[in-house]
Amino acid sequence: MQKKKQTVVIADYDYSNVDIERAIIEGAGIELVAAQCKSEDDVIETARDANAIIAQYATIGARAITALTRCRVIARYGTGVDIVDVDAATQHNILVTNVPNNWCENEVADHAMTLLLTVARKIRNYDHATRAGVWHWQSGQPIHRLHGRILGLLSFGAIAQAIATRATGFGMRIITHDPYRPPEDITAHGATPVSFDALIEQADYLMIQAPLTAQTRNLIDETQLRRMKPEAILINTARGPIVNDQALYRALKEGWIAAAGLDDIEEEPAKLRNWTPTNPLFGLDNVIITPHAAYYSEEAIHFVRDFAAQEVVRVLTGKPPLSPVNAVSPASTHGKTFSSEEQ
The missing domain is CATH 3.40.50.720 (NAD(P)-binding Rossmann-like Domain)
Known part of the structure; x- marks a missing residue:
């Protein structure tokens, strides 16, 4: 046969x-x-x-x-x-x-820090202003010092640990919430384990690096965004559906938080046929969005x-x-x- x-x-x-x-x-x-x-x-x-x-x-x-x-x-x-x-x-x-x-550990960590630095230092604002002929440092106002700020990491796996290493070099204090990792493992990497509530309320920069599960889908919603500091910056280099985009739009539009850097959005365009950019987040100046490219090299x-x-x-x-x-x-x-x- x-x-x-x-x-x-x-x-x-x-x-x-x-x-x-x-x-x-x-x-x-x-x-x-x-x-x-x-x-x-x-x-x-x-x-x-x-x-x-x-x-x-x-x-x-x-x-x-x-x-x-x-x-x-x-x-x-x-x-x-x-x-x-x-x-x-x-x-x-x-x-x-x-x-x-670990196939993209360094790429994602680099991308996360790039988003944070770009948003925190108002690089987009400065670039747009200078291209329009405005040569003033005030066009990025207000900008706060990175050194001494609290970076909060949601999840503390290999990628988050690589982010923590980079952030420590900028003089940031690292807190993290990861219920699946022993506290002694977290402290061994120079971070402080905290509750989810403390993470949301204390972080100056909240970075999401958690997997997408039934428990994390829409985890960052209106309730959590309203609890964050008004000067806080949200960075998501994990999966888009962890953040509720409608709530994030309101948070950024109404000033519940200061800014965001996103490597994905809730509808995950890569999964859609004939996707069009109708998400209202694209109309805001205080958010930077990349096409789920953090892993790329x-x-x-x-x-x-x-x-x-x-x-x-x-x-x-x-x-x-x-x-x-x-x-x-x-x-x-x-x-x-x-x-x-x-x-």
């Missing part, structure tokens, strides 16, 4: 090509299909019979997972796996993998693509993944070992 090649479907990607993935996957004797799925229906149509899926932004929920007939692994381009219903995948004995967050992008492709090849050739998110039974239908070609 003629053997049928295994197939990997890249559900979606925003790179110019998939040459890196193709070299790895086809080099292992596995077929690659590249798609641009924007819905679960797209995923089902394209990847129903695939042996593996790699996804960047496309949602692979329980409905899509139930429809998959041969899938053994879903690999995420990146660290967060909220686009995948991991519980459903586990129930169907499908491995889920991600990329450990040429080196980081190459690494994450290589890692995700290598993960699916490892699984499809009977090897364990390096970064599994869940555990499945190796004796299951989906978990049994195949060669790079299957019957």
Whole structure:
């Protein structure tokens, strides 16, 4: 009987090509299909019979997972796996993998500090004023000294720790709220553990670096924004939906807080087809928005693509993944070992 090649479907990607993935996957004797799925229906149509899926932004929920007939692994381009219903995948004995967050640790930390410094030092204001012929330091007024200010970090993983190291160099005091990290670990990195309430109320600069979960979605809403200092600056280099954009717009428009720097917005444009910039935050001068680019460097992008492709090849050739998110039974239908070609 003629053997049928295994197939990997890249559900979606925003790179110019998939040459890196193709070299790895086809080099292992596995077929690659590249798609641009924007819905679960797209995923089902394209990847129903695939042996593996790699996804960047496309949602692979329980409905899509139930429809998959041969899938053994879903690999995420990146660290967060909220686009995948991991519980459903586990129930169907499908491995889920991600990329450990040190792949972009320095990039995100640099970006977070860049947003903070740009907003705090009113660089945008000065640039606009000077281009209009106004050559006065007062065009950025008021600006406050960074040294001695309190930087509050929501979550204290590897990226937040890298931010803390950079901020300490500017003479900032670091506080953090991370209920999953032992206090002694936090203090060992030069930060002070505090309650969530204390973080919101004490921070001069509040930086969000938490994962997007059911508990963190819309965590920063009107209630929390009203509790922040009026001169506070909010920086979000995590996921857009952690912040309620409607509440943030009011906070910035009405002066509940001073400014914001965002690397993503609540609707997450990268996940939408034919997105248009109608978010009212774009009309404000006291917010800077970047297109979920904090993780980007040429080196980081190459690494994450290589890692995700290598993960699916490892699984499809009977090897364990390096970064599994869940555990499945190796004796299951989906978990049994195949060669790079299957019957």
